[in-house]
Structure formats: structure tokens, C-alpha cells
Amino acid sequence: MDSQNVITRNNVKILGQGTRPMMFLHGFGCDQNMWRFITPAFADDYKIILFDYVGSGKSDLRAYDPERYGHLDGYAQDVLEICEALDLTNITLVGHSVSSMIGILAAIQQPARFDHMVLIGPSPRYINDLPNYVGGFEQQDIEGLLEMMEKNYMGWASFLAPNIMQNSERPELAQELEESFCSTDPLIAMQFAKATFFADNRTDLAKVSVPSLIMQCAADIIAPLEVGYYLDRYLPHSTLRLMKATGHCPHLSHPEETIELMKEYLTVI
């Protein structure tokens, strides 16, 4: 794929004065803007790469292919295509939530490109697999979430045919979307959530050769403590750090602690 096309398609932004690339992978629900409390702290030392997955933020919705993006591998491809378009090596990858796994999938495919990974609130599988694996949720919890998402987006779904192209045909909607919940196309947001919450990447962990930092929040229902310990055990070359920050988005709720832990890890190695 033409490198300029990729840059446009994924709304790639490059900032910072450094030479070593630091690539930020946003989680679902929003877009690259979620990193804005973190990136300034690294702009002097790194070349910051920000982007939106196809279907999120200001990416090109026309490039959305439900088959490709119905699986986390499709998102990993976005990452790799951007790396290729910008010819990046020695990358420090920072992934939040589902993007921890997406980053891992990318690193398994092209380990030579990546130096380190910072995984914020990662989980290889969200649904419990008892008696041995606690993911935190039961199938019906996820179904409840999807139902809720459906209702939140109902105002924008056309009545008879869910058509993800509809937004491009109704420009006035784009304005509305910007002001409201999130500018992600409703159907795409749900499909991303499905791809995330029904994924199981436990068997992929052993294939990882790139070293990583696992940032585990206290009282994170999405990525609970048991999951952090599981990753510490089964993700090779990983370091587990327990945060004081609670919830699932420390880069938004506790940016200072997040920055501190990242710097500590990246300086030491």
C-alpha cells in the first residue's frame, strides 16, 4: 500500500524532536487524542507517532472492511502498515487496553522493528475460562455491554440497513457526531468491541520476543489484578508494575504516575 495513502488513511501525526520512534496505539472508544496528557513528556527525546485505527477518530472510514477488522489481526496490520510506510525501526510501542494485544500481535509478526512495548491495562482474554483463568467477565456481561452500545448509537443507525457509509452521505451527521459521544462510526465501534471482548490471545503470548512493561492499575475491572499476574507469568521478557491509579485509563486519570513509570522503565533499559 502506498505510504502516503496509509498516512492519510490512519490520520498519522508525527511530533517531537527525537529520532527514536515512540508509537502510541489508542484503545477503543476514542482515538489518538487520548494520549495528549502523555506525549508532551516524551516529545523531546522521541519521535512521537500517533494514529487512528481505520474506523476510529479521523481515519478514512471508506477503508473499513468488516472482515479484516472483525479480528484484532486486522488492527495489527494497520500498525505494521504504518511502520512500513514510515520505515520505522527501534520502535517503543505504547498500547492501551486492547491495543496492548494489538501491539503484541504486531510485534510477533515483525519483532525486528520493535525495541520495547509499554502495555497499559492489558488483557489476553476478557471472558473467564474457569477454573484456571479469570478474565473478569462472563459471556452475558459482554452481551450486556454490546446491547448497551447498540442503544447508545441507535440515533445514528439507519432503520432498515445498517450502512457504515451513511455518514459520508450525510455530512450534517458528521458535525453531530463530533459533538456527541464519539466520532467513531456506531457499527464499527460495536464491531471493534466484539473483536476485543471475544478475543483470546493467551496462546500468542509465548511467541513474543520483544521486552515489555505491564502497567497494572489497582481496581481495574477491565484488566483485573489476576490478569496482570497471568501476563507477568506467561509473557516472556515482561516486567509488571502495580500502579496506585485506579480504573482502566491511567493515562487519562493519572497521567503523572503513568509518565513516571514509563520513564523509569525506558531509562533503566
Add this chain to the structure above:
Amino acid sequence: MDSLLDTAPCGFVSFTDDGTIFMVNATLLDLLGYQREELQGQHFETILPIASRIFYQTHFFPSLKMQGKLDELYFSLRSKSGIYLPMLINARRQEHAGFITNDCIFITIHKRNEYEDEILRAKKAAEEAIRAKEQANMELAETNALLKAKQLELLQLNNKLEVMATTDVLTGLKNHRSFQDYLTLEINKAAENSTKLSLLLIDIDYFKRINDTFGHLVGDRYLRGIAHLLQQCSTGLGVAARYGGEEFAVILPNMGLVEAVNTAEKFRATIEADPWVEVAVTVSIGVSTLSAKISDKYSLLATADKALYASKARGRNCVTHGCDLMNE
């Protein structure tokens, strides 16, 4: 807590970025069945069922933090007794005295929710119906195409059968059965339109001898040869048929006595003149024409037959018309 806000006709919660409930109004407390001290200082997730908690952590909180305000959000709260209460929510990030809070109002949306559920169900059913209809349409189109193909096949087969049923296999001329049908048809036409009609009966001379001397394969070749000549000569004039083993017939519409005899004579001469390989061959011909006396199939055939017999008697290789017989 401001008293107006406390008893406002909507629920109100304010929580800090780490999720701690800073303020909650009486309306919401009553709705959820909590006392103020049970919720104040607790995590916002306390009043959220699991699906809502996921939604809060993955979508609600990040979006509110990024955009500063959210309108018309939908998710459920959970009462102290465990009942799920669907809500419509507006949220704003505000700054009070140096720190940031996330302020939310809650409106019960129970009735609307049921309505929305119904609409969603109807939408899904409609989508499914459309999909099923499109599927059925596609199958119908396929079946249609198949049917058309089969119909064409059938038509072609029918035509083939038609030809097979009316053709004499050896010579390619019309067979006896077909000849009879044609004759009936032409006689009726002639009667209706008051036009002329003649019939030729042609018999190969000494055919048995050819078979006995040279074998049946040669005999068949002669049959085909004569048939071919007959077909050539009668094209455009009438219908040539194989009437019997060594006998042929030609129906000549719109021809009276003179023309029919002339035509018959031309046949006879052509066959005689043809360079046959093993031995020369000739034919005897009997002619009959429709008239007042000879008006039906049987008399037409019988007359031609008698005329043929006369040709044989006269020495073969000649043409006799039925009229000649009557004159005798």
C-alpha cells in the same frame, strides 16, 4: 448540597477523576434506595451493573475526559436491591474551587427503553426479512434461469424428436407416417382454397435384382441415391417421402395433370441419366390429380397406384397418369 439541585426532577452525581463520588442528590438516592453516607466517598462503580462498568471504563470516562461533555448517553444503574434502572445521562466536566469533577444528571428512561427495545427488535426482524427476501429472490432468479435453460433444452429435444419421428432413417426423406399426414393436410388445403393437387408414386425397377446381385449395402446405396435425387428435384415443388421399401411418393401442391406429368417425367429422366456405379437403374411412376371424381386421399392414392401398375405393365421406366387409365 444546593437544595434545588438536591430535589431536582432528575438524579445528580458528581465524581472525581478516580471515580470517587463527591456529591449525590436526594432524588438519585431515593431512586436507588441508598442513604447519602452509603454512596458519598464510594466509587461510582458501586451503582453500576457490570456491563455499565465496562462501558464506563472503556467509553464513558475516556470520552468525557477528552471532550469535556457528553449528552444523551444511555446505560443502566443498579439499585441497592439489585434492580437495573435504565437511564439517560448528560455529563459535564466542571472545575470547582481548583479541582475537577465529572457532573452527571440522570433521567429514568424505562418507558422509552421498552419502546426502543421494540424498535430495535422490529429493525432486526425487518433486516432479517429483507435478507431472507433477497436470498429467496436470488434463489428464484437461479431457479428461473435453470427453468429457462431446461425449457430451451426441452424445445430443442422436442424439435429433434419431431424430426426423428417424421424422417426415414435410411434416406432422410419424410417417412410413411409423415407422408400420410402431409397428404391429408394438402388435400384439405386444396379443397379449402380450390387449388390443384397431384400425387406421384415412384417405384424402383428391378430393385430386388440389385439387392440379390450386389447385396443389401449396395441396395441401400441406390435407395439413398434415388432419394437424394428426388429430394433435389422436388425442393420448392412439393414433399418427397419414402412410401415403402423401394417405393417413393411425391406430393405436388398447386399442380394439375400436365405439370405433374412433366415433373414426373423430369424425375424419371434424371434418375435414368445418373451415372450409377454397379448397374443402371430406372423408375416407374404413377401420377394422380385431384378432381371431381378423385377428391379424397384414398382415391388419390389408389389412382396413382393403378397408374404405377400400368407403368410397370407398359415396360417400366415410364410415367402414366390416372386419367389415361380411365380413358381406356
